[in-house]
Amino acid sequence: MQEEYRRAAELISSADALLVCAGAGMGVDSGLPDFRGDEGFWRAYPPYARLGLRFVELADPEHFAADPELAWGFYGHRLNLYRETEPHAGFTVLRKWGENKPGGVCVFTSNVDGQFQRAGFTDVAEVHGSIHHLQCLAHCGVGIWPADDVVVDVDPDTMRARPPLPSCPRCGSLARPNILMFGDYDWLEHRSRRQLDAFTEWRRRNRSLVVVELGAGLAVPTVRRQAELASAATGALVRINPREPQVRHGRGVSLPVGALEALTTLDELVN
Structure with a gap:
């Protein structure tokens, strides 16, 4: 899996902005x-x-x-x-990557737990409230x-x-x-709608982005669809999922491990 980590790190390092797409699996390493x-x-x-x-x-x-x-x-x-619940260290890694990019970081999540805000993220679109x-x-x-x-x-x-x-x-x-x-x-829906409108504007401003998708399953595919849509033009998708890691048509990199393990390993490779 070393080659997959290398490719993922290259995608993250070369992008001007970071889009984090997160499902319930993101919180597992925090004990949720x-x-x-x-x-x-x-x-x-x-x-x-x-x-x-x-x-x-x-x-x-x-x-x-x-x-x-x-x-x-x-x-x-x-x-x-x-x-x-305290957010695990992977949240800090993602925030650091985003802070080092001109376009910053934005989060699209189906999670309702508020963990991203607790970890210091400000641009969060909570599609399910x-x-x-x-x-x-x-x-x-x-x-x-x-x-x-x-x-x-x-x-x-x-x-x-x-x-x-x-x-x-x-x-x-x-x-x-x-x-x-x-x-x-x-x-x-109006609170979430305002967040989604701001997310849409952020995406329009940031075309050269990388999508890091974490713990988003197929049962409720809202997050996976958004991740694939946002990375469709470039294939700059890093899918982190220990159970359902498949990437369609080879459009991206698949890491079949948990969020914390993948992010800490990648952090050693990302420039």
């Missing part, structure tokens, strides 16, 4: 679960295995109306986990607000949230995370 398959999800959350509840069933906005303690038990636990922001379930018009002061107490045995649950500061109705869930027609 990637929810890959039901068995992987249940290993991360044994109480849901006992209940027979799958990730796609829990990540459903209907639970906030039908069983809000169950819904906030799941999302409250994730909110607490993400707040406590953020768990660190909330919206009103009753659509009172308050919009989207930060969850900075929200505390969710979750029973670790039942994975249900204890009252009081997060509420809207305007009307007092139940709040929910500003995250695009499965079958979600109520998600408020």
Whole structure:
């Protein structure tokens, strides 16, 4: 794999800007679960295995109306986990590479954990929203607000949230995370839309870029598609993925390892 690392390092060194495209696998080296398959999800959350509840069933906005303690038990636990998690050293490597380029670095991610912002990145497009922001379930018009002061107490045995649950500061109705869930027609997208508009402008200004894609699987291919689209003209794609590393038509470099291992190895080669 030495040749692949050399080619990847050349692509990164020669580009004028860095685009980071990240899926759930990016956070694994920080200790975050990637929810890959039901068995992987249940290993991360044994109480849901006992209940027979799958990730796609829990990540459903209907639970906030039908069983809000169950819904906030799941999302409250994730909110607490993400707040406590320190981004791994690979985030620092990516930020350093970007800071050394004229066009800088921009992030496109399906992750809702806020890890890139915590690691010091400022230009981040969160295509599926953020768990660190909330919206009103009753659509009172308050919009989207930060969850900075929200505390969710979750029973670790039942994975249900204890009252009081997060509420809207305007009307007092139940709040929910500003995250695009499965079958979600109520998600408020304007915060993510502003980020995506800024991302589009950044891409227009930076044609000579390299795409480093990390931990983006095929199950939800949003990130992989963006990475392939952004690198289509040049083939300057570095795909880092231990499970699904294939690069179509040889348009890029494949590194079938985890994010932290790949980034630390590459950092020794990147000029």
